[in-house]
Amino acid sequence: MNGWSNERAAEIFPMVLEGFWVVLKVALVAGIIAVALGLLIAIAEQTAPTWFRRPLSGVMQFVRNTPLLVQVLLVWYATSLYINPEWTAFAVGSAVLGVHYASYTSESYRAGIEAIPQGQWEAATALSLPVHRTWFAVILPQMMRRSSAAVANWIIAMFKEVPVLFAIGVIEMIARVQEYQGLHYSGSLEGYTIAGLLFLAASYPVAVAMRRLEIRLAKSHF
Amino acid sequence: MPSPTSNEQRQRNGPEPIIRFDRVNKSFGDLRVLNELSFDIDAGERVTLIGPSGSGKTTILRLLMTLEHVTPVKHPDENGGVIWVEGKPLSHMEKGGKLHVASERYLRQARQKIGMVFQQFNLFPNMKVLRNVTESQVHTLKRSKDEAEAKARDLLELVGLSDKIDNYPSQLSGGQQQRVAIARALAMDPDILLLDEVTSALDPELVADVLGVLRDIADTTSITMLIVTHEMGFARDVSNRVMMFDQGVIVEEDSPDKIFSNPQEVRTQDFLRAVLAE
Ligand SMILES: Nc1ncnc2c1ncn2[C@@H]1O[C@H](COP(=O)(O)OP(=O)(O)OP(=O)(O)O)[C@@H](O)[C@H]1O
Ligand SMILES: [Mg+2]
Numbered sequence: 171m172n173g174w175s176n177e178r179a180a181e182i183f184p185m186v187l188e189g190f191w192v193v194l195k196v197a198l199v200a201g202i203i204a205v206a207l208g209l210l211i212a213i214a215e216q217t218a219p220t221w222f223r224r225p226l227s228g229v230m231q232f233v234r235n236t237p238l239l240v241q242v243l244l245v246w247y248a249t250s251l252y253i254n255p256e257w258t259a260f261a262v263g264s265a266v267l268g269v270h271y272a273s274y275t276s277e278s279y280r281a282g283i284e285a286i287p288q289g290q291w292e293a294a295t296a297l298s299l300p301v302h303r304t305w306f307a308v309i310l311p312q313m314m315r316r317s318s319a320a321v322a323n324w325i326i327a328m329f330k331e332v333p334v335l336f337a338i339g340v341i342e343m344i345a346r347v348q349e350y351q352g353l354h355y356s357g358s359l360e361g362y363t364i365a366g367l368l369f370l371a372a373s374y375p376v377a378v379a380m381r382r383l384e385i386r387l388a389k390s391h392f
Numbered sequence: 393m394p395s396p397t398s399n400e401q402r403q404r405n406g407p408e409p410i411i412r413f414d415r416v417n418k419s420f421g422d423l424r425v426l427n428e429l430s431f432d433i434d435a436g437e438r439v440t441l442i443g444p445s446g447s448g449k450t451t452i453l454r455l456l457m458t459l460e461h462v463t464p465v466k467h468p469d470e471n472g473g474v475i476w477v478e479g480k481p482l483s484h485m486e487k488g489g490k491l492h493v494a495s496e497r498y499l500r501q502a503r504q505k506i507g508m509v510f511q512q513f514n515l516f517p518n519m520k521v522l523r524n525v526t527e528s529q530v531h532t533l534k535r536s537k538d539e540a541e542a543k544a545r546d547l548l549e550l551v552g553l554s555d556k557i558d559n560y561p562s563q564l565s566g567g568q569q570q571r572v573a574i575a576r577a578l579a580m581d582p583d584i585l586l587l588d589e590v591t592s593a594l595d596p597e598l599v600a601d602v603l604g605v606l607r608d609i610a611d612t613t614s615i616t617m618l619i620v621t622h623e624m625g626f627a628r629d630v631s632n633r634v635m636m637f638d639q640g641v642i643v644e645e646d647s648p649d650k651i652f653s654n655p656q657e658v659r660t661q662d663f664l665r666a667v668l669a670e
Binding site: 300 | 507515
């Protein structure tokens with residue numbers, strides 16, 4: 171094993187950065203899925219008929235209670251065997267990551283919906299508001315206020331788990347470091363350090379923005 | 393217990409009542425709250441419901457607002473268990489000349505002429521005052537935005553809150569919030585207004601303003617009102633009939649003067665003594 175080398179670090183940096191762009195792309199796709207699908211699931215859990223709700227919460231239960239890595243590998247092999255072997259690791263990996271975190275965000279949304287006083291629903295009924303209006307004008311804005319911080323925390327947690335997709339060959343940072351290590355028999359130390367620093371650099375502004383958002387919400391009248 | 397305002401007489405003589413409870417049942421699980429309750433209310437009447445806690449007053453208002461549903465009976469055409477509003481069934485719908493339990497879609501239409509003001513105000517905290525009053529005008533009644541805003545401004549002036557239009561509910565006192573809630577209910581042009589202990593959640597010094605607004609409305613409109621309140625002075629001034637409930641049945645009903653000055657039933661006497669002693 172070799173010790174730290176600045177030259178090696180400089181050499182490996184562009185490769186790791188390239189891998190990091192992939193991480194960001196995955197995070198973006200998976201994040202959108204987690205935010206949007208989680209909301210749809212939370213709404214379905216409140217409104218859908220039982221025959222749909224039961225299996226839905228069963229699937230979500232399964233997704234929450236099995237390891238992400240197992241899900242990624244299982245879906246990757248299952249889709250390539252039975253559905254379409256052409257699907258890329260990027261697409262399948264992002265989707266699985268997004269669905270996995272949607273199972274968590276849906277819980278945060280659900281908590282936000284359940285915290286809304288019954289009187290809000292009753293007022294909407296007393297005014298004969300159409301169902302879609304009750305949801306979009308009354309319930310969801312109040313839910314967002316309650317759930318946004320928790321959902322943002324899930325997205326940050328998800329971001330840090332993107333490297334799990336290395337297991338199915340998404341060419342992100344780990345893959346790049348290993349590629350370099352394979353060619354030069356060194357570079358892991360520098361590569362993983364840079365990878366960690368890049369994650370930190372990306373997470374920090376998000377954490378600051380969230381703190382700001384929380385302060386703003388606390389101060390606003392709604 | 394024949395009295396000048398008894399239901400039997402009204403049913404024989406008067407015009408069609410605006411509200412008719414026909415042998416209405418309501419149970420929560422094993423608890424039977426209303427047992428074949430019947431009464432009529434004429435258009436324009438102001439009726440105050442009094443009675444001890446748990447006697448079913450709120451349940452009656454919530455049934456009218458369709459926030460609760462009657463416990464169905466077999467063959468409603470013969471056996472009743474039906475609430476009628478303006479000559480049409482509210483708890484049921486007519487299909488093929490027979491009454492069936494109302495669907496959610498039917499209720500959406502049926503409840504539109506009924507408005508309710510809640511003890512806890514239940515304003516929408518995410519909307520400013522003006523939008524609290526326009527929201528259902530625009531989206532339920534499909535009024536234009538301009539029309540809805542003009543009406544909201546008028547109503548907010550009526551309740552003395554013209555200067556709070558751009559505030560959020562959280563910036564208002566309880567009494568102000570309740571007055572917005574009254575404006576919001578009136579914006580739907582209801583024929584029937586349900587008021588369930590609308591001043592009970594207020595600090596004592598804020599009660600008078602809210603009652604003042606309600607007195608105004610009672611004086612200047614012909615809206616039918618069902619009022620549940622512990623404010624006996626207000627009930628006496630505003631209502632033309634008082635119904636005393638206990639355990640889901642009408643113990644006694646009469647003009648407020650008679651009920652408050654000379655109650656006939658022991659249970660009414662006891663109840664009034666307890667309330668006035670507070
Ligand atoms: N959703 C519910 N589930 C179970 N029981 C209920 C429910 N709503 C009301 N009840 C019961 O029905 C009975 C009548 O309640 P209701 O609220 O109509 O009384 P009330 O006359 O309004 O009393 P109060 O003066 O305390 O407001 C009570 O025994 C109450 O506990
Ligand atoms: Mg009550």
